[in-house]
Amino acid sequence: MTDTPTRPATSVDVARLAGVSQATVSYVLNDRPGARVGEETRRRVREAAETLGYVPHASARSLRTGRSGLVLLALSVAPTGRLVAGILDDLEAAFRERGYTLVQYGERRLRGVTAARAWAELRPVAVIAETYRLTEAAVRLLRSSGVRAVVGFGEGPSPLVATSVIDHAEIGSLAAGHLHDRGRRRLAAIVPKEEGLRKMGLGRLRGAERAAEARGLTVERVDLAFDEDEAAAAVAAWRSRDPGERPDGVFAYNDDYAMLLMSALLDAGVAVPGDVALAGCDDLPQARFTRPRLTSVRVESPPPDAGLVAAVDAAIRQERPLNPGEVLSRVQCALIARDSS
Amino acid sequence: MTDTPTRPATSVDVARLAGVSQATVSYVLNDRPGARVGEETRRRVREAAETLGYVPHASARSLRTGRSGLVLLALSVAPTGRLVAGILDDLEAAFRERGYTLVQYGERRLRGVTAARAWAELRPVAVIAETYRLTEAAVRLLRSSGVRAVVGFGEGPSPLVATSVIDHAEIGSLAAGHLHDRGRRRLAAIVPKEEGLRKMGLGRLRGAERAAEARGLTVERVDLAFDEDEAAAAVAAWRSRDPGERPDGVFAYNDDYAMLLMSALLDAGVAVPGDVALAGCDDLPQARFTRPRLTSVRVESPPPDAGLVAAVDAAIRQERPLNPGEVLSRVQCALIARDSS
DNA sequence: ACCACGTGGTTATACGTATAAGCATGTGTA
DNA sequence: TACACATGCTTATACGTATAACCACGTGGT
Numbered sequence: 001m002t003d004t005p006t007r008p009a010t011s012v013d014v015a016r017l018a019g020v021s022q023a024t025v026s027y028v029l030n031d032r033p034g035a036r037v038g039e040e041t042r043r044r045v046r047e048a049a050e051t052l053g054y055v056p057h058a059s060a061r062s063l064r065t066g067r068s069g070l071v072l073l074a075l076s077v078a079p080t081g082r083l084v085a086g087i088l089d090d091l092e093a094a095f096r097e098r099g100y101t102l103v104q105y106g107e108r109r110l111r112g113v114t115a116a117r118a119w120a121e122l123r124p125v126a127v128i129a130e131t132y133r134l135t136e137a138a139v140r141l142l143r144s145s146g147v148r149a150v151v152g153f154g155e156g157p158s159p160l161v162a163t164s165v166i167d168h169a170e171i172g173s174l175a176a177g178h179l180h181d182r183g184r185r186r187l188a189a190i191v192p193k194e195e196g197l198r199k200m201g202l203g204r205l206r207g208a209e210r211a212a213e214a215r216g217l218t219v220e221r222v223d224l225a226f227d228e229d230e231a232a233a234a235v236a237a238w239r240s241r242d243p244g245e246r247p248d249g250v251f252a253y254n255d256d257y258a259m260l261l262m263s264a265l266l267d268a269g270v271a272v273p274g275d276v277a278l279a280g281c282d283d284l285p286q287a288r289f290t291r292p293r294l295t296s297v298r299v300e301s302p303p304p305d306a307g308l309v310a311a312v313d314a315a316i317r318q319e320r321p322l323n324p325g326e327v328l329s330r331v332q333c334a335l336i337a338r339d340s341s
Numbered sequence: 342m343t344d345t346p347t348r349p350a351t352s353v354d355v356a357r358l359a360g361v362s363q364a365t366v367s368y369v370l371n372d373r374p375g376a377r378v379g380e381e382t383r384r385r386v387r388e389a390a391e392t393l394g395y396v397p398h399a400s401a402r403s404l405r406t407g408r409s410g411l412v413l414l415a416l417s418v419a420p421t422g423r424l425v426a427g428i429l430d431d432l433e434a435a436f437r438e439r440g441y442t443l444v445q446y447g448e449r450r451l452r453g454v455t456a457a458r459a460w461a462e463l464r465p466v467a468v469i470a471e472t473y474r475l476t477e478a479a480v481r482l483l484r485s486s487g488v489r490a491v492v493g494f495g496e497g498p499s500p501l502v503a504t505s506v507i508d509h510a511e512i513g514s515l516a517a518g519h520l521h522d523r524g525r526r527r528l529a530a531i532v533p534k535e536e537g538l539r540k541m542g543l544g545r546l547r548g549a550e551r552a553a554e555a556r557g558l559t560v561e562r563v564d565l566a567f568d569e570d571e572a573a574a575a576v577a578a579w580r581s582r583d584p585g586e587r588p589d590g591v592f593a594y595n596d597d598y599a600m601l602l603m604s605a606l607l608d609a610g611v612a613v614p615g616d617v618a619l620a621g622c623d624d625l626p627q628a629r630f631t632r633p634r635l636t637s638v639r640v641e642s643p644p645p646d647a648g649l650v651a652a653v654d655a656a657i658r659q660e661r662p663l664n665p666g667e668v669l670s671r672v673q674c675a676l677i678a679r680d681s682s
Numbered sequence: 683a684c685c686a687c688g689t690g691g692t693t694a695t696a697c698g699t700a701t702a703a704g705c706a707t708g709t710g711t712a
Numbered sequence: 713t714a715c716a717c718a719t720g721c722t723t724a725t726a727c728g729t730a731t732a733a734c735c736a737c738g739t740g741g742t
Contacts, residue, residue, distance in 0.1 A: 006485065007407075007487065008461075008464075008485060008486045008487045009485075010727095010728055010729085011728070011729065011730095012728075012729095020691080020692090021691075021692050021693075022692095022728090022729080022730095023691085023692065023693080023694095023729095023730080023731075024690090024691065024692080025729095026729065026730055026731080027691095027730090027731090030730080032730090032731085035690095036688085036689055036690055036691075037689095037690065037691070038689085038690060038691085041690080041691080053481075053482055053485055053486075055458055055461040055462055055482070055486050056462055056728085056729080057404070057462070057464060057727090057728050057729070058400075058462040058463050058464065059399075059400035059401075059403045059404045059409065059463075059464060059727095059728080059729095060400070060404050060697090060727075060728035060729045060730095061728080061729055061730075062400045062697095062729095063398070063400045063401050063404055063696095063697050063698065063699090063727090063728080063729075064696075064697055064728075064729045064730050064731085065697085065729080065730065065731095066348075066697070068400065077426070078425070078426030078427075078429045078430060084419070085418070085419035086419075088419045088447075089419060089447075089449060092447050092449065093450075096448075101446070101459075101463075102446075102447070103444050103445065103446050104444065104445035104446070104447075105442070105443075105444050105445070106429075106430075106433050106443075106445075107437075108430060108433065109434075117396055118442075120349075120396040121396055121397055121398070121399040122399050122400075122442075123349075123398060123399065123400060140394075141394055141396070144347065144349060144350075144394055145349045145394075145396050146348065146349045226626065228629060256626065256627065259627055259630045260626075260630055262630070263629075263630040263631075263632065266632065267632075285567065285597065285601075286597065286600055286627055288569060288604075289600045289601055289603070289604040289631075290604075290630075290631075291604065291607065291608075351697095351698055351699085352698070352699065352700095353698075353699095361721075361722085362721075362722050362723075363698090363699080363700095363722095364699095364700080364701075364721085364722065364723080364724095365720090365721065365722080366699095367699065367700055367701080368700090368701090368721095371700080373700090373701085376720095377718085377719055377720055377721075378719095378720065378721075379719085379720060379721085382720080382721080397698085397699080398697090398698050398699070400697095400698080400699095401697075401698035401699045401700095401727090402698080402699055402700075403699095403727095404697090404698080404699075404726095404727050404728065404729090405698075405699045405700050405701085405726075405727055406699080406700065406701095406727085407727070
């Protein structure tokens, strides 16, 4: 209850209590294969550790071994949505299984060398970060600070590091292809105005354009902020055109935007999917609660991220290096057709 | 480009290059007040550190000083939603400003001593975790491993640690009071069946009951899983009752559930809010996209969590201890009335 | 009787850093 | 001239751990 000014128990304390040397304690508690310690002694050591509530000092260990067991996951934007949450859980479990400690460390505002310096202080054994934050100098700094594996994630491969990619173009392509299959000919794609989303929006737009081009169509680009008034204005602008010039198939970047747009369309008396077919992305649970139910591109990462974790592990133990440009895993997309298209 | 087997630069390397002792390097780079080092020497040291790309070794420092500067944030469920994301950002910034490093470390499946042991290995200077995971033994272990501040968060204060509380009862109370104000007399509240949500659901239910009781009403408890079929069944069950027995005001735990329920109600031809008024919680952006627009309880934490961070900081530097039972911050709630009620 | 060898430990050391204590200088004061 | 004292460094040490190297002792083989 009262403040305990007693310093944490060390392996030396355990050794003293068990009546052995500190080295023996280390051998027993890590049970190093090949260490020759009698059964009875082992028991005494473990018991002493237990009664003292001994917890090894990760810093001391990492200092001694030169390896930290820390895998740093640096997200520049706090994860939102069940999809990412699930991926995180899986990643964490997979790394833990292999004896690493996955730690999430933002330094959200920083990038490049500044961020890398902060990360490197912890001497992680691997760093996973959004590809765009991994500048050449940053990667160099990390490497030279002892990081064995640097992995980027996000759009597209990188010439600097191995990556786990989300192919935004494919998402757009799937959506546009689907809209065309449903008989739509005048396609549009939303690109969010929000910094941080625009880049991805452009990637999805590019994919949509590619698919459209292959079918002899074009895609109208519509920049939109996540705001009801803007959405209403965009819809009004469409309605003021000649009927033959109005888009009849819209890929709304994601489900949030799709829901925003759907409410604006219905408010304006535009029939969905009668007048305009709508497709989102993310397959949010809420996508099933709109009327009409929302068509969406479902995005999911390969189950336990086995490929990525295994590759990082191999790189850490220096069995197989991670090659710059290499793609470690690729997010899977599938179109879930519902009533809005 | 090729693998650099050169080990990371240490302060000794910097010292050698600058032609001074390692101690001087330490004095200069930390610029310790009271350290007597000439301007010219300082310059040389900094330059040497720069050219070598020196990055201090956090583990070595923590080993030497006995303090890590690490604040561990342990979330048992990966954060989802913009609200939590914002809080995280603020927390991280606030701690960083005071020289700490906020690190998110799950060990999601563990609780009690097992989790505490994992956390303690990193010798964090503070641990913030869901209150229910902080058993008495866990808190003891953390304290004895040198953690200066242990903070719980979640429902209600705790006799074991200082807490940052989310008052679920108040949420329920606000919602129920509002439904009553809108003329509803037969109230119901949803309690999610999902493990991990149920506890919070019960808290919100309790609050709703309290508010109802004060107004001479009762609240019907409805256990529901996040599933369309279950929602449809629940609605069907209501409709099979005598009209006078059907609930006319429902607090749906949160906006997700409210949207689920709204779609089930509308599918069944029940008018919202005509027959049934509906209120959610979280004030999701999507709450404005349903028709009718969803009434919701908005939940937000006191701006930069100044109170919490300041208190933890003070406890770390042993200026003012954190008292068990103390409440460091309390989440604010407000009802946002829209068209569904 | 001697060596070889397995068993069960111990002793010593290094990892990178912070900091107390010491040691040369120079400079002003009596 | 001698002394106090400030300035600008250096030397030495400890933090807690892992591990290489060494040592004592018994046992079996020749």
